[in-house]
Amino acid sequence: MRVVFILVLLLTAGVTRAELTIEITQGVDNPTAIAVVPFGWQGGALAEDLAAIISQDLRRSGQFSPLANKDMLAFPHQQADVYYRDWRILGTEFLLLGNLEFVDERYQLTFELYDVLLQKKVLRQTVDGDEAQLRDLAHFASDKVYELITGIRGAFSTQMLYIEALGGNKLYRLMLADADGAREKMLLESKQPLMSPSWSPDGTSVAYVSFETGRPAIFRQEIATAERQQLTNFRGLNGAPVWSPDGTQLALVLSKDGNPEIYTLDLASGVFKRVTKHFAIDTEPSWTIDGKGIVFTSDRGGKPQIYQVTLASGRVERLTFEGDYNARARISPDGKSLVMVHRYNGVFHIAAQDMASGDIRVLTETHLDESPSIAPNGAMLMYATKYQGKGILAAVSLDAGVKFRLPSKSGDVREPSWSPYY
């Protein structure tokens, strides 16, 4: 590794003890070494191993390298039993201790994070929940640890939606699961195709496309009550619904005028408004962070590329120029990156384009990668890909530093949608 240092030696005038300032301009960014010690628990066997869940959460983020239990020299449960020197020898930078107790019919997790190098406690928090929420307790702790050490809000407590096709497309399911793929729950089952699930910003509802009426129609469904409402019933294509950041509108695609165009639907009034007017195909809308514009895929230039339309003025601007195929864009929560499907050397990959510079980074190297969905903290994104001939979900960090496949499901899995914070 090439390391170049710029050094500045500054001597302040007229003092006997010279003030020297040394400038450090480069570093090495390794995953943080953390040890999640198995938590203290006095009761019987538990359904979940909380410390293991936290270790897995942190490892999957790519920012941590948790120490294996078998390499630990001790399993302390309280500060008095912590010998910093031992942990330091193991190369550990942070140490997470926890105690689970059963108080008032609820599980109460108290966790403490220690900075091994600075030899001090940096976090202590208590959280409680019922038996079904044991995983939530672990994800909560993961979020807090992640945020403290990385300076970025954790997204381990979030969920995702995806479509599962069973028996060779004979049965379709709309599924809800934790962001790590666990605790999956079926929201809807249909013999006709289900497509394009999308979260409402408050996390209570989902919009999707169902073919149950014989042609594509957009539905809205409340997650908790399973209450459904059909929003569109036009001739032709009714697709790709995406909620606006303020939750009052949907952006969607309708082909009732002859070819696919982007529309917005005001959910309170039910009024549709046409956004694009072009003889080419305009599809796959996605809102800008401020909700004032929509990015979409269009082949108006001959090949599919990403464009952005400003809603107030109707002005359209092309965003992508690299490559002959860029589609299904999503904007990162900080508004700085555009994540999309990018054809590179004839293969479909997920790529991120820097909004300011236009630089493209190809994030994945598998084939047929599609439907990228960014985590609400902007650190990871989930996408659909093929593995051993089957549709699966995979995740990659936005700096491409870490990739992993989510647990395999029984059917073909596609179109993941990462939930917002709610």
Add this chain to the structure above:
Amino acid sequence: MTVSAVSARSSISPSASAGGSYGWPIAISLALHACVLAAVAWGWESAPVDTHKVTPRYVEAKLVTMKPKSSKPAAAKKKVRTIDLAAKKREQQRQKDQRIKKQRKQQQAKDAAARKAKKLAQEQAIAAEERLAAERLAQKKLAEQQREVDNKRQRQEAFADALAAEDELLLAEQDEVAAQSYVANIAQAIGRNWSRPPSARRGMTCELQLQLIPTGEVVSVSVSKGSGNGAFDRSAEQAVKKLGRFEFLADMPPALFERYFRQFTLLFDPQDLRL
């Protein structure tokens, strides 16, 4: 002060060139130039250049061989900076003694010359008592000789002073070069241990105050100026703690350690981040 004079000049001169009559502007311009020159001359004399900002290239720093400070230059340096080392005091005393001896020798030479001149004058007086004019001439000649001797002595002293000043400058430079090579090593060692959090961005800076003991061990670290990002500041602190000790500082000349490395500041200013 110098700076303000220069800026005043630059703000006025355009108006002078724009005006129709050149008499006044030229006069003002000349007066201001004179002021600037005077200010510069005054500024240079009164403010010694004590702040050195050196940005060596990494390779340059690596190539330097470290010379232990010899006792002679240490004495010369002593004149400006007070470093409480007995050896230096002794050295200074020795030099002082030498200088007194030298002065005494010069005085003797002067005395001898004076005696010789006087004797010559007396002889001349005896040889030509009536020729007063000739005597006056001899007196004048004597005075000239005296002046010559004086001048020579002054020149010698000035030369010795200049030599000492040059020695001192050379030594300060040597010291700095030696310090630089250590600085490079310190920056490298810290950089190897600095793992930034993903929220770190270019433009974030954090200053740490370090205190060391001569073994190179860091005995105290504190954040003197934070970046506003707790995770970033902690990563800097951890980099120092992870290293714990600058082993290569242990064989450093003690004076150099005291002067630069007993206490110093680390400025973390990442330039290699993508964002």
